[in-house]
Amino acid sequence: MKQPRITLLGAAGEVTGSCTLIETDRARIVVDVGMVQGTPEAEQRNRQLPSIDWSSVDAIVLTHVHIDHCGRLPMTLPAGFTGPVWTTEASAALLPKVLRGSASLQQVRKHEWRNGSAPFARAIFDGDPLHLAREAMPEPPILFVNSHVSQLMGRVNTLRWGEDHEIAPGVRLRFLNAGHVLGAASVELTIGRGNDECVVLCSGDLGPQSNALHQPPMSPPRADIIVLESTNGAKERHVRPDPETQFSTILREAAAGDERVLIPTFALGRAQQIVLRLANLAKRNELYGLNVYLDSSMAVRVTDRFREHLDHLSHAVRMAFEAGEHPLEFPGLQRVTSRTQSLAIRDRRHGAVILAGAGFCDAGPILHHLAAGIDRKDCRIILAGFHPPGSVGDGLRRGAKLVEINGAVIEVHAKVDEIDGLSGHGDRDDLLTWLDGIDERPSTVILNHGTNDARAIFADAIRARIGCNVEVPGVGEEQGSRI
Numbered sequence: 474m475k476q477p478r479i480t481l482l483g484a485a486g487e488v489t490g491s492c493t494l495i496e497t498d499r500a501r502i503v504v505d506v507g508m509v510q511g512t513p514e515a516e517q518r519n520r521q522l523p524s525i526d527w528s529s530v531d532a533i534v535l536t537h538v539h540i541d542h543c544g545r546l547p548m549t550l551p552a553g554f555t556g557p558v559w560t561t562e563a564s565a566a567l568l569p570k571v572l573r574g575s576a577s578l579q580q581v582r583k584h585e586w587r588n589g590s591a592p593f594a595r596a597i598f599d600g601d602p603l604h605l606a607r608e609a610m611p612e613p614p615i616l617f618v619n620s621h622v623s624q625l626m627g628r629v630n631t632l633r634w635g636e637d638h639e640i641a642p643g644v645r646l647r648f649l650n651a652g653h654v655l656g657a658a659s660v661e662l663t664i665g666r667g668n669d670e671c672v673v674l675c676s677g678d679l680g681p682q683s684n685a686l687h688q689p690p691m692s693p694p695r696a697d698i699i700v701l702e703s704t705n706g707a708k709e710r711h712v713r714p715d716p717e718t719q720f721s722t723i724l725r726e727a728a729a730g731d732e733r734v735l736i737p738t739f740a741l742g743r744a745q746q747i748v749l750r751l752a753n754l755a756k757r758n759e760l761y762g763l764n765v766y767l768d769s770s771m772a773v774r775v776t777d778r779f780r781e782h783l784d785h786l787s788h789a790v791r792m793a794f795e796a797g798e799h800p801l802e803f804p805g806l807q808r809v810t811s812r813t814q815s816l817a818i819r820d821r822r823h824g825a826v827i828l829a830g831a832g833f834c835d836a837g838p839i840l841h842h843l844a845a846g847i848d849r850k851d852c853r854i855i856l857a858g859f860h861p862p863g864s865v866g867d868g869l870r871r872g873a874k875l876v877e878i879n880g881a882v883i884e885v886h887a888k889v890d891e892i893d894g895l896s897g898h899g900d901r902d903d904l905l906t907w908l909d910g911i912d913e914r915p916s917t918v919i920l921n922h923g924t925n926d927a928r929a930i931f932a933d934a935i936r937a938r939i940g941c942n943v944e945v946p947g948v949g950e951e952q953g954s955r956i
């Protein structure tokens with residue numbers, strides 16, 4: 474069997490910046506071209522695309538529209554890429570919104586940086602300097618503009634579940650539901666035919682096996698080589714109450730104290746996962762009189778697309794839509810789509826639940842809600858999912874008593890709660906169950922999207938479970954796949 478060459482061009486030893494190159498003797502395919510996310514310093518790396526000859530790439534395949542998977546796609550055109558981009562219909566519908574939102578944010582950040590008002594937030598621990606000069610932040614880059622997004626969208630092609638198509642000489646593509654967010658897919662590339670056939674499966678981000686909003690991730694029938702995400706590959710499952718029960722307990726207490734509940738939220742995934750749970754609680758009168766504000770225009774726009782892509786959704790949510798209900802709406806949910814509205818809500822002092830972006834607390838309306846409430850005992854912050862080291866969310870989780878938000882050092886008196894079970898990523902058991910579901914087991918698994926510690930722990934777990942070769946390459950290290 475002729476072996477494809479697989480190279481991680483990003484997300485090798487870290488959780489963002491996804492980009493994988495698959496090469497045969499006749500074709501070059503890139504899966505995802507994402508942004509690095511995290512600190513302003515880390516994001517400087519986005520200025521450069523991976524240094525390959527983009528004019529020689531036959532096709533790019535996009536697994537889903539999270540910015541760490543799609544955020545540098547528009548940069549490939551000026552770099553010489555002339556081929557098509559393949560993705561699912563739902564991702565193609567969301568992609569221009571996400572990329573235009575990113576282009577706009579890049580302009581805003583640059584402008585704010587130049588006039589000294591760039592958003593800035595961090596947790597402060599003993600020994601840290603009290604103030605960090607915002608001027609010391611590197612200048613945010615402009616990576617692309619809207620005209621690049623328009624050109625890119627002219628290249629986008631879609632496949633439905635189950636369809637396959639030859640996207641480059643000798644390479645057929647099929648998408649499998651990944652159960653991660655709306656539109657998310659694993660990428661199955663069948664290379665060659667007959668005895669020479671080799672199936673490469675790039676998992677993309679994989680959702681948990683039990684998911685209230687989406688279908689569980691689909692294992693492929695066969696995969697010879699798997700590029701597998703390992704974001705939560707070191708995370709063991711803990712048996713805890715389901716998220717609705719956790720929310721209900723917290724909201725009962727919050728309502729009794731007329732508290733303001735702040736939830737840092739991502740526009741695609743986390744926002745809808747939480748709104749679905751709150752909608753279910755609303756049906757049972759377990760919001761206890763608290764209004765809920767969805768303070769993210771992008772989250773509002775993304776939520777409106779769910780009803781158009783029922784084949785990505787869980788059975789229960791699909792049935793609800795088909796019955797004419799809207800499982801992502803409920804009385805008491807208010808959509809906030811302007812800064813003026815957001816500031817007005819911030820300045821009211823009654824109990825409420827506010828879901829606001831950005832999910833990493835590094836920008837967006839969550840910053841002014843935190844700045845107004847974090848020093849108050851009648852404020853509560855709910856953390857769900859991953860927060861990068863050094864971020865406010867990570868600091869609050871670790872018990873920080875001080876934060877700096879946009880130049881102001883603020884004492885933390887708000888309560889901090891964590892809710893499990895809302896991650897869009899499967900844990901170690903979920904990922905192993907997904908591997909177990911493959912009838913013809915892989916000979917090689919290459920791990921991406923995880924810290925090196927997570928990859929090492931997860932690699933041992935895979936070797937123990939299915940006994941195959943597991944590799945954890947660095948960026949740019951070509952893996953001659955051994956079959």
Ligand SMILES: [Zn+2]
Binds near residue numbers: 537
């Ligand atoms: Zn993702």
